[in-house]
Amino acid sequence: MQPLGFQIAATEEIGEKFRQYMTDPLFITRNKIVPFYQNLSAITGSGKTVILADTVQQLRSQLPVEPIILWLSKGKVVVWQTYHHLSTGRYSSLLGGCKVKPLLDCTPADIEDSSVGLLLIATVAKFNQKDKEKGDRKIFQVEFDTADASLWDQLMSRVDGAGHKRPFIIVYDEGHNLSNQQTKLLLDLSPDAIIAASATLRVPEALNVVIERLRQDKQWEDKDFITSVKSSDVVLSGLVKQHISLGGYVTPMETAVDEMLDDMKKVTRSARELGLPFEPKAIYVSNTNVVSSKAVFKDTVTTPFEKRYARPILIWRHLVENRGVDPSEIAVYLDLKFDSKFPPPPGFNLFSGGDNDYDNFIAGDFKHIIFNLTLQEGWDDPACYFAYVDKDMGSADQVTQVIGRVLRQPGAQHYTDPSLNTAHFYIRTDEKGVFEEVLNEVESKLTAESPEITLSVYKAREGGAGKPIFPAKREKYLPEVAIDAKNAREPIEKVVNKIEDYRRDVVNTVGAGGRIQVLRTIGSGADAREEWVEVEHSNRVTARWVFTREIQKTYPKAVNLCDIDDPKFDALVEYNSRAAEHIREAAQKVVDAYIDNSVVVQNNLEPVKVPEIPVKMSEVVTFKNAVHDGYSGLNGLERDFATAIDKTKRVWMRNQSRGLFEIPLLDKGGTRNFNPDFLVWMDNALIAIDTKGDHLITEDAGRKVFHINKLGNGPDLLIRLVTKGEWDPKISKVNNNGYTVWMLRNGKVHPIHCKEINEAVQVCLRSD
Secondary structure: OOOOOHHHHHHHHHHHHHHHHHOOOEEEEEEEEEEEEEEEEEOOOHHHHHHHHHHHHHHHHOOOOOOOEEEEEEHHHHHHHHHHHHHOOOEEEEEHEEEEEEHHHHHHHHHHHOOOEEEEEEEHEEEEEEEEOOOOOOOHOOOOOOOOOOOOHHHHOEEEOOOOEEOEEEEHHHHHOOHHHHHHHHOOOOOOOEEEHHHHHHHHHHHHHHHHHHHHHOOOOOHHHEEOHHHHHHHHHHOOEEEEEEEOOOOOHHHHHHHHHHHHHHHHHHHOOOOOOEEEEEEEEEOOOOOOOOOOOOOOOOHHHOOOOOOHHHHHHHHHHHOOOHHEEEEEOOOOOOOOOOOOOOOEEOOOOOHHHHHHHOOOOOOOEEEHHHHHOOOOOOOOOEEEEEHHHHHHHHHHHHHHHHOOHHHHOOOOOOOHEEEEEEEEEEOHHHHHHHHHHHHHHHHHHHOEEEEEEEEEOOHHHOOOOEEEOOOOOOEEEEEEEEHHHHHHHHHOOOOOOOOOOOOOOEEEOOOOOOEEEEOOOHHHEEEEEEEOOOOOHHHHHHHHHHHHOOOOHHHHOOOOHHHHHHEEEOOOOOHHHHHHHHHHHHHHHHHEEEEEEEEEEEEEEEEOOOOOOOHHEEEOOOOOEEEEOOOHHHHHHHHHHOOOOOEEEEOOOOOOOOEEEEOOOOOOEOOOOOEEEEEEEEEEEEEEEHHHHHHHHHOOOOOOOEEEEEEEEEEEEEEEEEEEEOOOOOEEEEEEEEEEEEEEEEEEEEEOOHHHHHHOOOOO
């Protein structure tokens, strides 16, 4: 598991802020510093656990003594998953220099051993108690057979075998849940740093003292406390779905669920046709042991199952009895009550034990999950594409919580069928006004936090009418465009072979001494005192960590051609050493070798059929000759250009901004793929046209206008860029008159000026 470029950028920003602060920290007392504080702000699905784990590694690489990290979460399920992922699971490689343990398994020997970092994981419930002395929390109790001080006191002193006080970092991955009481207890431990992950800078009162000191004495502003991850980077990375379809139903439950199941069949079929290693899943959110307030009948546990009216039972029965869903594919994860004399049927998979049942629930890999909001924390299955939300659950806050469960994208990539990049919601309410209220609040929240995720809304009518989906009117196919890197393998191998083996090197692996100091106990007994001392070196990291993250920052695909299992990458080096710099330089040479020796090719052997597309009905512009009836989301230039293309009577389509038809880019630019705005089918060519603003052409012209090799028979793929105004060959704007079409001539970018838009379209459609 390797962090993505935007994740590395976030961790390095936190790391640099930490380094600067720790060279000149503020003090509460002579031996107690004001802790460094940072809030990680990122949308759901951005990989906060990865970012926080990489941040831990980034901070420990700069410290002179191996730190102790206390990693906290609110929910037991989240804590257990985090422990599994960081100790032996997919994120364990991010913490190569740390021992990972549950907090209550920590021993005095663990604290004294500073040969490795120590990461302790716990829920806040383990220490959330006002009166430690009178409490019954195990963390505050003295374990007389193993220690002469409580675990809490050991964490406060945290002295290693050499007398150093180990740095202490607190990581809280649900920072908005941090209470005032918890914060006071955490501050008692004298942490060196507090890293919280939250969507907002909402801090408890106890932390305001720390923040005010940083504001007054360090002149920190709001931006200094926050490291923000751009939602656009998350969407572009493929970690989250790029579109949300939100339907409102003032109908019986059965109608809404039926439409969802019909749509689910289509998306499942698409996933199978593309050979994807997953099948879409659906969740059903409802209250548990109650029925509608307007219901004539009441639900009681002393009633046979088939006569119960609790909503989870009604949903389950509809799925099984009316829609033929196999009961083994359905999980009911909520505290649904039953009388022993009136049990559920044998195939009814009820998980009513909450956190205690979670492992069994996960092991079942169910396709249909009926639950209430108790499953919000911890359950993150990217294969979840569909959500039915039942009436009383239809508040805006609850709907946005459910959106978080469906937003993650399987495979961390967008697919050619837009429905596989969409989160589908079916919200049933009793009153028309409820859906409008929910919609307005959800839309405003999405616009503020994730503007790159598009939203289409519809009010359901009989037969599925009103759904904002346009089918393809014409059967057209698109080639797959990919990178052929076979010729890059040998040059990359030569670069990797030249990387020095530093496993026995004790000179070049050492970095320059830093200014970060550490407390050390001087003397013993009554004469013992703590003093700040400089430690010459920083903690070591593997050469592999330095090498791979450097590649991930610039062109991640290049790492796939590197033998990172080579034992020489096990070498431990200091982050600022000559060895680390040599490894970073080699990583950049690997990226250059990949880009210089790879080519972009179009594969016509397995073309992709143009699918149906989602639209926003209020913004739709209709066309006569397009593959679909119309398109939404067109800006001014795009709309004018689409109209001009339509007049040529050629078959064309508007391409999705992500997914569908993408062209990978071979450079170190910020984007990895190019999604042209329009595709036009000519007799012997497929023309890809992109309209760009003036501020983009200087960056994009050289990167996006290129020749693409072809595999198999089929039309040539030709790329055109269009900008307003007249431009010269040096990519300088001459004036604002007309339009300029950019194309490749004799291997160079060539501009052609056109007086009006129809002429520009005709130039674009030329195949020379």
